[in-house]
Amino acid sequence: MAARLLAHDVSDLCLGKPPLTSLPISATIRHALTALKSSDDTHITIWTCDHSSTHDCRCVGKICMVDIICYLCKQDNISSPSLALSSPVSALLTHVPGLIKHVDPSYSLVEAIDLMMNGAQNLVVPIKSKFSKRKQLWQLPSTAPTIHAGGREFCWLTQEDVMRFLLSSVGLFSPTAAYSIESLGIITTEILTINYHSPASKAVEAISTSLAELTSVAVIDNDGVLIGEISPFTLTYCDEMVAAAIMTLSAGDLMAYIDCGGPPEDITRVVETRLKERNLKGMLDEFAIYSSSIPYCNSSCGSSDEESVPLAITTRSGMYNRSERYSARIMRRAEAIVCHPGSSLVAVMVQAIAHRVSYVWVIEEDCSVVGIVKFSGMLKVFQEHLERMIDV
Known part of the structure; x- marks a missing residue:
């Protein structure tokens, strides 16, 4: 039983997860607000994609309604919310390194937990998905849509995902799980x-x-x-x-x-x-x-x-x-x-x-x-x- 648990990798935790809703770094806060209101997701991911030579796509941050609310609460922004929403979406991104990590689907469960214990909140994982491309293509005025290289799609894993997975095997952690x-x-x-x-x-x-x-x-x-x-x-x-x-x-x-x-x-x-x-x-x-x-x-x-x-x-x-x-x-x-x-x-x-x-x-x-x-x-x-x- 313990061996089976240790044999799991992050791809096992990604089963059934939808692809991330994403916006390019060139978007504005208003674009992010529109995307949040139009999506079932609570977070929008922000990406930089260089398809000219490296074909590299990286998730550089995540934005939720709370980011926008706190931004509007700033003294300059509360007096002119319309102008504030025209600011670049990069104004909402945290500058704390390591919160988002790209990982390979073959990363083990133990490696994933290690990354989270070292500060990662979201692990971005490439997936094979049958979902429509609507999750990653936003037709926004004056903004190029985020099209990931090779048409790839991504999901992400959170601490909650890992905790849910561990709860399904909590009997293996006896008697620790019963301790106060x-x-x-x-x-x-x-x-x-x-x-x-x-x-x-x-x-x-x-x-x-x-x-x-x-x-x-x-x-x-x-x-x-x-x-x-x-x-x-x-x-x-x-x-x-x-x-x-x-x-x-x-x-x-x-x-x-x-x-x-x-x-x-x-x-x-x-x-x-x-x-x-x-x-x-x-x-x-x-x-x-x-x-x-x-x-x-x-x-x-x-x-x-x-x-x-x-x-x-x-x-x-x-x-x-x-x-x-x-x-x-x-x-x-x-x-x-x-x-x-x-x-x-x-x-x-x-x-x-x-x-x-x-x-x-x-x-x-x-x-x-x-x-x-x-x-x-x-x-x-x-x-x-x-x-x-x-x-x-």
């Missing part, structure tokens, strides 16, 4: 937080950091109790006009704004009023168009007929009550996915994978925040276990 996360020493105490009553604008840098680190921003009260979170995983399913909400609302109100299928009407009016007060005409015009075309969330939002998902955290005495269901489109809400220091590794894995996040908040019985457990920490445990398998 506290005993394994994988609880990270350095976390990003913002007070419930603080302006959400103070969290912009933290949101950007949490996106890069695959974590989230905890929203806490004055006693350090976890109320909820501002998560890049939730913001990814939102509209770019959330930037207006971030710049005008408190952290608590922002959670309510992104919590349902549409923002509460009273909070939307607050955003519009504050945009007027700050004379942000460009953003106000964009927000007015946006708000006139979306459904509002009201007090009955929690009683819809959409699929029910249990609450992730129940706060003391019902304060800051949250609605009881997830939106069908916004797959995750502002509630935080939580566990306790005594939770087992496998239980935390299941929680994170079920909620499509790469982390779980760790809290005490009184809901005070202890820290966070990330996929990277879990992968470290499995990496060490696999190394012992190889040495045997």
